[in-house]
Amino acid sequence: MTTALTGTPYNDLVARVRDGALGPDPAALRVSVAFTTRQAVRHAGRGTGYRNEVLSLRLAEAVGSCAVEPGALPDSAVEDCVGADVASLLEHPLPPVRVAALDAYLMHVLPHTPDQGAAPVPLPAGSSLEKSRARAEAVVELLDLPPGGTVLVVGVVNSLLEALRSRGLRYVPCDLKGGATEWGEPVATDALAAADGCEALLVSGMTLGNGTFEPLRRHAQAYGKQLVMFAQTGSAVLPRLLGQGVSAVCAEPYPFFWLDGGPGVVHRYRGSCPGGGR
Numbered sequence: 001m002t003t004a005l006t007g008t009p010y011n012d013l014v015a016r017v018r019d020g021a022l023g024p025d026p027a028a029l030r031v032s033v034a035f036t037t038r039q040a041v042r043h044a045g046r047g048t049g050y051r052n053e054v055l056s057l058r059l060a061e062a063v064g065s066c067a068v069e070p071g072a073l074p075d076s077a078v079e080d081c082v083g084a085d086v087a088s089l090l091e092h093p094l095p096p097v098r099v100a101a102l103d104a105y106l107m108h109v110l111p112h113t114p115d116q117g118a119a120p121v122p123l124p125a126g127s128s129l130e131k132s133r134a135r136a137e138a139v140v141e142l143l144d145l146p147p148g149g150t151v152l153v154v155g156v157v158n159s160l161l162e163a164l165r166s167r168g169l170r171y172v173p174c175d176l177k178g179g180a181t182e183w184g185e186p187v188a189t190d191a192l193a194a195a196d197g198c199e200a201l202l203v204s205g206m207t208l209g210n211g212t213f214e215p216l217r218r219h220a221q222a223y224g225k226q227l228v229m230f231a232q233t234g235s236a237v238l239p240r241l242l243g244q245g246v247s248a249v250c251a252e253p254y255p256f257f258w259l260d261g262g263p264g265v266v267h268r269y270r271g272s273c274p275g276g277g278r
Contacts (some may be wrong), residue, residue, distance in 0.1 A: 009244040013237070014090060014102060023109030031104065034059035034081035039258060046238055053233065055096050057089070057104040058253050059079055061192035062111065063179065063254040064104025066096040066209040067233045070175075075185030096209040099234055099242040106236035117239060118267035121250075123257055129159075131257040131264065135250075136163040138229045138266050142248040145169060145200050154191045154202025154216065160230070164202075171233055172198055176210070195219050205238055222244035232256050237268040 016022055022231050039052045055073055056065040059092035077097055081089060112118040118271035120149045121138045123131055143151065147168030153160060154177040161182070174180050174188040181187060189195045194216050195201060201220055207213035220227035229238045235251035242249065249269040257264050 001213045009241050010214065010237075013240050014098075015231070017102060017105055018087060018090060020144060022106070026090065026105055027088075029059060029086045029105065029108070031057045031059055031084055031086065031089065031101070032189070033082050034078045036078060037254075037256075037259070038070065041165060044130070047104060048202065054254075054256075055081075055100050055103065057100045059086065059104040059130075060106050062104055063106035063237075064100045064102065064107050064236065065097040065233060065254050066103065067204075067206040068096045068209060073094035078185050086251065093210065097210045099237070100204040103234050103236050106240065107253060110240070112236070112253060117242075117269050117271070118251065119269070120265050120267055123264040123266060125261055125263045126256055127261065132157070132159040133162070133267060135257050136160045136254070138268065139202070139228070139250040140164055142250060142268060142270070143169070143200055143202065143226060145226070150198045152191065152195050152201045152203075153199065154212070155206055155230075156187055157204075157230075160202065171202075174214075192219060195225075198225070200226040200228065202230065205229055205233035205235065217241070217245035217248045220247075235267075242269060242271060257276070 019024055035059050037054045047066060051070045054065050054067045056063050065073045067123045077094055085099050086105050090098055104215050110116050123134045139160060140163040149162055150170040152174060153171050156173045159180060162172060172188060172194045173195050174191045176189055179187050179221040191212060201216060202253045203216055227245055229246055229249045231238045231249055236254045238246060238249045239251060251267040
């Protein structure tokens with residue numbers, strides 16, 4: 001069966017998965033474990049903290065994830081996912097469930113390996129702040145922008161802002177929650193409006209689950225701007241969108257750097273990779 005395209009690279013990717021174009025029929029694969037991870041953090045020496053909540057689905061050896069606003073995900077979502085087939089979860093009414101299911105499927109069939117286009121970057125063991133800074137360096141190195149350039153940062157992570165500052169880059173911090181950065185800078189809430197004055201976009205994978213990714217992708221593609229994704233959400237999804245408005249991805253599958261003090265790894269993608277657009 002051929003599924004009609006629905007007009008965006010993300011939806012086209014979902015259609016290909018449903019059709020079995022990238023691997024096994026998703027209706028034949030079932031999620032064995034579903035869980036949420038809730039975390040609050042204030043790194044030593046930092047004046048502000050934050051909270052995370054992530055839905056994760058286990059499919060065979062793979063884990064797919066989607067971050068949500070803390071408290072936004074009903075408890076029933078976890079029960080809905082356990083034992084369910086991937087095809088049905090791709091139709092679930094909750095967007096984070098759909099994203100986590102797609103991520104789990106793609107982690108299963110197109111894992112983060114060099115033959116899939118991934119370049120591993122080790123993260124050293126250390127404190128939460130040390131690992132946050134190491135992850136930020138791996139992300140920011142994907143930007144190709146001279147000092148003095150301005151970056152829209154969607155999903156405020158103070159270590160990312162710190163890494164941009166160290167490279168002489170200006171930034172416009174943006175997050176749906178608003179507020180202020182560690183340095184008292186106001187945080188914009190309308191990313192698309194803020195994008196006009198920026199030469200590159202550095203965007204959280206969380207935008208996949210909250211519906212704000214596609215307008216930013218279209219903006220980057222229309223104006224020829226770099227769109228670099230840092231992805232705990234959809235770490236296996238976003239590399240498939242390279243060359244379709246996405247220029248680079250720093251993929252970080254579960255378990256995330258903030259869960260463990262030992263060594264870790266992130267996977268960087270540039271250009272294109274197998275399983276991308278039609």
